[in-house]
Amino acid sequence: MGPCEKLNSCLFFTGQMSNMPTVSDLMKESYCLGEKSRCARYMVTSAGLPVPSDLFPNDTERARKLISPG
Numbered sequence: 001m002g003p004c005e006k007l008n009s010c011l012f013f014t015g016q017m018s019n020m021p022t023v024s025d026l027m028k029e030s031y032c033l034g035e036k037s038r039c040a041r042y043m044v045t046s047a048g049l050p051v052p053s054d055l056f057p058n059d060t061e062r063a064r065k066l067i068s069p070g
């Protein structure tokens with residue numbers, strides 16, 4: 001799987017979300033340049049829903065709730 005196609009537009013990847021650069025860099029490697037299909041933001045946008053500005057890639061629990069409320 002190649003890098004996520006949302007790299008240029010994603011608030012997380014463009015560095016506008018985290019004040020923890022080291023953690024962010026690890027997540028970018030793991031999700032954005034690795035397995036985007038595991039990313040919470042990617043899951044939400046792939047479902048055709050707006051991505052909350054504060055949703056982190058590892059918050060798949062919240063992503064699941066947004067996609068299937070209740």
Ligand code: SF4
Binds near residue numbers: 004006007012041
């Ligand atoms: S945070 Fe998720 S949606 Fe954003 S660029 Fe990385 S993998 Fe893609």
